[in-house]
Amino acid sequence: MNTKSVSELLEQDVTLQQVSVKGWVRTFRANRFIALNDGSTINNIQCVVDFENFDEALLKRITTGAAIHIEGELVESQGKGQNVEIVVSSIEVLGDSDPETYPIQPKKHTFEFLRENAHLRTRTNTFSAVMRIKSTLSFAVHKYFTENGFYNMHTPMITGSDAEGAGEMFRITTLDAKNPPLDENGDVDFKQDFFGKEANLTVSGQLEAETYAMSLGKVYTFGPTFRAENSNTSRHLAEFWMIEPEVAFMDLAGNMDLAEDFIKSVISYVLEHNQEDLKFLDERLFNEEKSKPQTERSEMRLIEKLKFVTDNNFKRVSYTEAIDILRNSKPNKKKKFKYLINEWGADLQSEHERFLVEKHFKCPVILFDYPANIKAFYMRLNDDEKTVRAMDVLFPGIGEIIGGSQREERLDVLKQKMAALDIPEEELWWYLDLRKYGTAVHSGFGLGFERLVMFATGMSNIRDVIPYPRTPQNAEF
Numbered sequence: 131m132n133t134k135s136v137s138e139l140l141e142q143d144v145t146l147q148q149v150s151v152k153g154w155v156r157t158f159r160a161n162r163f164i165a166l167n168d169g170s171t172i173n174n175i176q177c178v179v180d181f182e183n184f185d186e187a188l189l190k191r192i193t194t195g196a197a198i199h200i201e202g203e204l205v206e207s208q209g210k211g212q213n214v215e216i217v218v219s220s221i222e223v224l225g226d227s228d229p230e231t232y233p234i235q236p237k238k239h240t241f242e243f244l245r246e247n248a249h250l251r252t253r254t255n256t257f258s259a260v261m262r263i264k265s266t267l268s269f270a271v272h273k274y275f276t277e278n279g280f281y282n283m284h285t286p287m288i289t290g291s292d293a294e295g296a297g298e299m300f301r302i303t304t305l306d307a308k309n310p311p312l313d314e315n316g317d318v319d320f321k322q323d324f325f326g327k328e329a330n331l332t333v334s335g336q337l338e339a340e341t342y343a344m345s346l347g348k349v350y351t352f353g354p355t356f357r358a359e360n361s362n363t364s365r366h367l368a369e370f371w372m373i374e375p376e377v378a379f380m381d382l383a384g385n386m387d388l389a390e391d392f393i394k395s396v397i398s399y400v401l402e403h404n405q406e407d408l409k410f411l412d413e414r415l416f417n418e419e420k421s422k423p424q425t426e427r428s429e430m431r432l433i434e435k436l437k438f439v440t441d442n443n444f445k446r447v448s449y450t451e452a453i454d455i456l457r458n459s460k461p462n463k464k465k466k467f468k469y470l471i472n473e474w475g476a477d478l479q480s481e482h483e484r485f486l487v488e489k490h491f492k493c494p495v496i497l498f499d500y501p502a503n504i505k506a507f508y509m510r511l512n513d514d515e516k517t518v519r520a521m522d523v524l525f526p527g528i529g530e531i532i533g534g535s536q537r538e539e540r541l542d543v544l545k546q547k548m549a550a551l552d553i554p555e556e557e558l559w560w561y562l563d564l565r566k567y568g569t570a571v572h573s574g575f576g577l578g579f580e581r582l583v584m585f586a587t588g589m590s591n592i593r594d595v596i597p598y599p600r601t602p603q604n605a606e607f
């Protein structure tokens with residue numbers, strides 16, 4: 131007999147004589163009702179056991195967490211809560227569980243506890259829903275770009291340049307940590323290292339993606355990036371996945387259009403394809419919010435928030451306008467911000483970004499034209515020579531979700547900026563070549579995939595949207 135998934139069985143609109151299903155026991159109530167889940171859906175299938183027909187020793191082994199194989203008849207359910215259920219004719223225990231020590235008991239666990247048991251936390255409704263949605267989102271990303279004429283490329287994870295991530299990179303080396311070879315100045319001699327020079331894990335695939343944009347036109351990379359920043363926040367990981375499109379002949383306005391259209395498209399896709407998981411997470415978040423003081427509660431429920439994003443235009447605001455708003459804002463005047471905004475040129479902190487999005491505009495915001503000196507060297511200098519064509523997309527509850535820009539396409543300007551920042555031309559000779567041979571306006575952005583998943587699932591800690599989070603002092607599993 132063909133074994134079917136729980137999701138397939140629950141979607142049956144006819145009853146069936148014989149069905150076979152395998153999964154893990156969530157609960158076994160009254161020696162009669164097994165709630166079985168196999169990960170294919172948030173819903174369990176109810177398996178009804180007539181205990182008189184089974185050995186007591188066998189029934190004792192049906193405990194939370196055990197893997198079992200059930201055969202029986204799929205019938206219309208007598209009880210509430212499901213349309214169909216299985217009247218069990220045979221039970222095979224595939225793998226016993228130990229009810230004394232199994233960590234995932236049928237009760238509410240804290241997320242902290244579940245992080246310590248991350249290898250088993252996807253056996254809960256919350257984490258299985260989050261990871262199913264994450265999988266859908268990942269597919270939606272590739273679908274969006276493929277359907278819009280982009281090529282997927284894999285940018286390298288190991289990089290020989292540290293132009294972008296100075297100080298925030300993880301070094302890769304095969305040298306003996308205790309006794310590295312030294313050069314004549316007494317410094318570590320990286321010429322003798324594996325790559326013949328210093329190498330690091332990448333912080334972004336952008337520079338390499340630019341090279342492909344300048345030949346293939348529209349490309350994107352979607353892969354792991356690494357940052358050794360010691361910021362133990364709920365929005366930063368040391369290893370995270372970044373989606374980075376890069377497009378030739380596209381300016382900053384086009385970049386904003388792309389970012390907005392892209393986010394709306396992938397969120398719509400999840401709204402359409404993960405309704406049950408979203409309904410569960412919507413309810414979960416609503417209950418969690420109830421325990422917060424009124425003023426800190428979100429005004430919208432999860433699904434409402436997602437629909438709000440797909441149905442409304444993002445507000446586009448220049449950095450200069452944003453500074454005016456922030457300077458005159460209540461929390462600034464009452465000195466409630468940790469970092470007060472006094473003058474043009476200040477770097478925006480997450481408290482400012484969240485004020486703009488959550489309190490002032492109450493919608494996603496795209497800030498653009500930032501001061502040149504707080505942004506990276508490769509961003510296109512504006513004619514005012516003070517600002518660059520940068521954009522950050524800011525989201526409620528998340529803060530920055532996208533950082534991007536129009537890239538500097540003028541060789542002389544780019545060289546000047548690199549010189550000012552002591553970035554050696556030899557290190558990026560290939561990047562400069564793009565400006566020598568057929569240069570053109572081009573743009574792109576980076577979107578942190580886990581931050582997108584946080585938004586789509588309503589999870590408030592980035593550690594809960596990646597299977598095994600890597601953060602300072604933590605690389606378990």
Ligand code: ATP
Pocket residue numbers: 357365366367368370372530531532533534576577578579580581
């Ligand atoms: P932030 O100010 O939040 O640290 P950033 O300015 O360092 O972000 P970028 O360098 O522009 O971010 O990276 C592009 C995107 O990658 C960000 O918009 C964000 O979504 C994501 N991102 C950046 N750093 C991290 C991190 N440590 N963990 C997870 N996602 C990140």
Ligand code: MN
Pocket residue numbers: 359
């Ligand atoms: Mn950062």
